[in-house]
Structures are given as C-alpha cells and as structure tokens.
Amino acid sequence: MRDWIDPHQLNEDDFKSTVQSFEFWFEAVEGYLHGRPFGVSPLTKEIALSDRRRDGLITTLCNYCVGEAAALEASSGMIRFAPDRLAQVFLATQAVDEARHLEVFLNRLSQLGVPNVDVEIESRANRSLLKFKDRLLEFVDAQDWEAAVFAQNVILECLESTVFRHHAATADPVTAEILAGVISDERRHFGFGENDLGRRLQAAPHVHARLAKIKRDLDTLVLDTFSEVMGELDIAPADRPDLAGDYLAAVARLGFRP
Amino acid sequence: MADFLSGYSVQKWLESCPQGYLEGTVYGHGEDEVEAEEVLKNETFREQQIRTTVQLVVGEQCALAAASGLVNAAQDRPSKLFLATQTLDEARHVEIFVQRLYDLGVKPDDLESTLKTYANPNLVKFAEVLLEKVDKKDFVAGVVGQNIVLEGMAFSVFEMLHATAERSNPKFAHMLSGTIADERRHVGFGENRIGELIKRHPERKSDIHKMQRNMTKHMLATFHDLFEASAGAANEARKAASLDTQRPQAIYHGLNLTEASTEEMESALANTVLKEFKTRLSRIGLEYQSPM
Numbered sequence: 001m002r003d004w005i006d007p008h009q010l011n012e013d014d015f016k017s018t019v020q021s022f023e024f025w026f027e028a029v030e031g032y033l034h035g036r037p038f039g040v041s042p043l044t045k046e047i048a049l050s051d052r053r054r055d056g057l058i059t060t061l062c063n064y065c066v067g068e069a070a071a072l073e074a075s076s077g078m079i080r081f082a083p084d085r086l087a088q089v090f091l092a093t094q095a096v097d098e099a100r101h102l103e104v105f106l107n108r109l110s111q112l113g114v115p116n117v118d119v120e121i122e123s124r125a126n127r128s129l130l131k132f133k134d135r136l137l138e139f140v141d142a143q144d145w146e147a148a149v150f151a152q153n154v155i156l157e158c159l160e161s162t163v164f165r166h167h168a169a170t171a172d173p174v175t176a177e178i179l180a181g182v183i184s185d186e187r188r189h190f191g192f193g194e195n196d197l198g199r200r201l202q203a204a205p206h207v208h209a210r211l212a213k214i215k216r217d218l219d220t221l222v223l224d225t226f227s228e229v230m231g232e233l234d235i236a237p238a239d240r241p242d243l244a245g246d247y248l249a250a251v252a253r254l255g256f257r258p
Numbered sequence: 259m260a261d262f263l264s265g266y267s268v269q270k271w272l273e274s275c276p277q278g279y280l281e282g283t284v285y286g287h288g289e290d291e292v293e294a295e296e297v298l299k300n301e302t303f304r305e306q307q308i309r310t311t312v313q314l315v316v317g318e319q320c321a322l323a324a325a326s327g328l329v330n331a332a333q334d335r336p337s338k339l340f341l342a343t344q345t346l347d348e349a350r351h352v353e354i355f356v357q358r359l360y361d362l363g364v365k366p367d368d369l370e371s372t373l374k375t376y377a378n379p380n381l382v383k384f385a386e387v388l389l390e391k392v393d394k395k396d397f398v399a400g401v402v403g404q405n406i407v408l409e410g411m412a413f414s415v416f417e418m419l420h421a422t423a424e425r426s427n428p429k430f431a432h433m434l435s436g437t438i439a440d441e442r443r444h445v446g447f448g449e450n451r452i453g454e455l456i457k458r459h460p461e462r463k464s465d466i467h468k469m470q471r472n473m474t475k476h477m478l479a480t481f482h483d484l485f486e487a488s489a490g491a492a493n494e495a496r497k498a499a500s501l502d503t504q505r506p507q508a509i510y511h512g513l514n515l516t517e518a519s520t521e522e523m524e525s526a527l528a529n530t531v532l533k534e535f536k537t538r539l540s541r542i543g544l545e546y547q548s549p550m
Contacts, residue, residue: 013366022350023285026276034277038269072338076329076345079322085352088322092349095326099342100268102335 012199020090020192028188029097032181039104039178046111047172057175058112059232060167062124063225064105065117067160070133072098074152077140090192094153097185104178111174128224132156135218146200150211151218153193158250159222161186163229166241194254201255208255215256222247266340266447275347279439286354286436291429293361306491308362310419312376313484314355317412320385322348324404327392331400340447347440354433378483384408384476387469398455399466405448406538407473413441414531418510418523425506445538453542467547474535475549478528485524492520 018024035041049057076095082088109117136156139147161183168179201208226243264270280286297303325344332338356369364372388403416438423431456463499505499516508515513526536546 017366022346022353026280030276033272037273069335069338072342073330076326076342079326079345085319085356089349089353092322092326092346095329095342096268096271096346099339100272103268103339106335 016086020086022089022093025093032184036181038107039181040174041177044173044177046174049172054112056232058109058114058120059124060229061105061109062121063126063129063229065102065121066125066129066133067156068098068102068105070136071152071156072102074136074140074148078148081143081145083145094189097189101182101185108175108178126225126228128221132218132221132225146197146207146211147214149193149196150214153189154197154251154254155215155218155222157186157190157193158247159225161190162243162246162250166243197254212256215251266336268339268343271343275440279436283436285357286433287429288432291432293429294427297427302491302494304362306488308359308364308372309376309487311355311358311362312373313378313381315352315373316377316381316385318348318351318355320388321404321408322352324388324392324400328397328400328404331392331395331397333397337451344444351437358430358433378480380476380479380483384473384480387472387476391469398452398459398462399469401448401452402466403469403473405444406542407470407535409441409444409448410534410538411477411531413438413445414527414534416441418527421510422508422515424508449538449541456543463544466544471547471549478549481524481528485520489520
C-alpha cells in the first residue's frame, strides 16, 4: 500500500485523481470490510429480538433495499454521461458499494427468516421512497448530470446516512455493525456530490435556483419517508431523533436552506 | 439460476479480487515493479507500447460503459449485483492502463490527445456496435456482445501480451494477470447467464448473430491495423533477440513471438480468438458467424 496522503493537501486535479480512483476506494474499504463477510465480524453475536422489534426491523430493511437498489441503478446509469473519466471511475466504486449494501441488507433479511424478500419488499416498501426512486431515475434517464448528482449523492445519501446513523445507535449488534460499514461508504458518496456540485455552483451560480427547486420537490418525499421510518423503528415519541432537522441541516450546509 | 449466480455475489468478488489477487498491489502491479528499461529508452518500443496501451484503454472504456449500462437492463437482482462488480473491474482496468500511459511518459495534459491519436478507428466502431445494444437496454444482446465477444477478445489479447511481457516486462505482465483473472469471471458469467435466456428467446438469435458478425469484422480489422503498425518495433525486437542468445523466449499457442513476423502473430491471435468465439457461442446455443 502507498503512504497515506491527505487529499485535502492536494491541488484540484491531484485531489480528483486521488479521491476518485479505484486505488483510493480499495484502501478505504479494506479497513472496515476485511474479515467481515456481509459486513459483520464472525465474532459479533446475535441477540434475541421481540416479534414486534423483528417485524419493525424487517420493514426498515425492506426500505433500505429500495433505497440501495435506487442508488445502484442511478450510480451505474450515470457512468455513461459522467463529465470525465475520473467521475466515471468514482461512480463505478459507488455502484459496487450500493450493490454491496443491497446484498448485506438482503442477507440480513434472510437471517431474520424472511422467506421471499421480493414479496416482502413489495408489500412493505414506503410509497414516498418509491416515488423518490422514480424521480431520481427520471433524472438519470434524461442524462441530467446536475440533477442526478444532487438527487443521488446529496439528497438520497443525506437521507440514508441520517437514518442509518440514528438506527445504528439503537440497533441490535449485527445490524449496527452492518450499518457502520454502510455509513462509511455513504460519507464518500456524499463527499463526491458536495465536491462536484460545489465546483459547479461556483462556476455557474444560476444552477443553484434549479437545484433548490428540485430539493423543494423532493423534500416532501424525504420527510414523509422519515416519518414512517420513525414508526417502524419502535422508538417512543419522546425519544425520537429529529431526523428531518438533521437532514435539513446537512443540506443547508451546501447552501440549500429549507 | 440462483445457485450459479450466488457464486457471482459482491461478497465473493470482494474475497477473490480486492482481498485476493489484488492484495498488496498498486495500479495492478507490485509497488517495486517498474516499466522495462528497454521500453523506456527505445523510442520505437515506447511508441509501440503507447499505441498498444491506448487500445486497451479504449476497449476497457467500452466495457465500462457496457457493464454499467447493463445493470439497468438486467431484470434480476443477482445479475445487477454481478454487473456492478464487473463495472468496477472495468473501471479499474481503465485506471491502470491510463496509469501505464503515464508510466510510459505520457503527460496528463496530453492524455486525451494521445488517446485520440492512437485509438484505432475499427476498435471504436467495434465499441459502437456493442453500445448501441446497451443503449437500447437489450440485455441478451448486450451480455453476448460484452461478456462473450468483447471479453473473449480481451482475454486472448491479454494472454498474448502477457506471454510477450512475462520475462521482459514483469510489471506489465503482473497488471495483465490481474486483468485476465477478472475477464475469466466475466466470461464465466456471460456463458452461464445467457445460455438459458437464449433458450427462452430463440427469436433473438438472428439479431445477435448480426451483432457478433459486425463486431468480429471490426475486431479482425483492428488486429490487422495494429500488427501492421507495429512491424517496425517487431523487426527491431527480432534484431535485438538475434544478438542476445540469452534473451528469454515468449511462446503463445506454440508460436515463438520473439522470432515470429507480425503476420504470423496476427494470424495466431485471430485464430485463437475465433476458436474461442466458436466454443463459447456454441455453449450458449449460438453459431459463430463469419464476417467474410
């Protein structure tokens, strides 16, 4: 392995060629995936879950599968119209990350005794999340790079990492470990979106208004999804984290106010 | 279907590829491995290696576009998961071969013009035939074009390059051996997945045959152009070999590449690829179509 280079010390071209490379991805994931088949160390023990908690977890995982399947289709579909080779390579690493997330969540559903995951996902999928998926894939089909990066690498990644972080804090040990690996990937994906759009917004400030409109349209779907997730995680109302607030604050850091 | 596809999961890929044969490598080779001095010092050899590597980048860019496009065309989840791993394999190949161009002295600012100068027009046409199917989300034709024709060609080309580089340029040979291992997995998926789809959709055969014939025509034209363009470098290599009796020999399918003419090399490669096509196509229920 090469000596560690702090990417933030690099100039723009070197930053992109380092951070958006297979090599960078390879070194990053090795740390948290090695020795963890399907995202979990063999030493991590299962705990008994009540029927109610197990059922809530199944619904939550089914929705994670919907989100990850959307991200897999979007990231792979964006490769063809990515602006340069480095962005294509980054999106290829993201596609495999999303495929891995889908696979580990499906594996967790099997561990929880779900006999037919497709039937279960179909019946438990959140309607707002499905609509979000459709909107995202419309941007991809239209080869609208800015809208697709914004919807996928900013809004969807922000939504997922907000939910995953809060869920990991209260989840059973196996699910929590799976989520920890997934969160590490999401950080990289969000970073790409933030970096790419940040540069574009600097060069063409008028793009901001268009993206802000897309955000307003998608916010309703995101906030509806959050409100359902809260119910599924079986957290008492008084203890519920402010998922919507966290999400809006994260997007606001990019200059998109509610 | 589910059983064989479980062998192509992301987890299996992680264990066999990044955590397997790529462990400890940088851009596909050992950290201490460098380009052969003979290549860097001799302008004829260096240009010939740049020309060859540009074709590898063009071919891998096509494979990246095709594999990623096929993720959305696939109807079943296990195929989507496998194609995501293939997408990253192809992206890695693009990256390591671009890095090789830099190692051969191409400056980053000159990369695009170098690709444009040396990319063979017939190889570009070969890619266009395949990507037309992918753009139409034609999964069956796309997988035959990508995982049987393109990967089958790449597999044989890499093996020939590997035979040439094994003793004279271990760094390049190391890069190729990782790539060959990836291609083997891709071809295996294509054969396993598509055979049953062809059986279910026999009406698709004529269209796929036409695509294979076109791709083969452009492939053979590419081989011809490239071997013709490398005649000077091959002559020089033969002269150097005749003066150095200790020079290790490179053998490919019984042909001594150190002594062979470019016509003999072209013929050996074309015959090997076409034989592979016939075998692999027959395994999935298709007959090889000659472009002649």
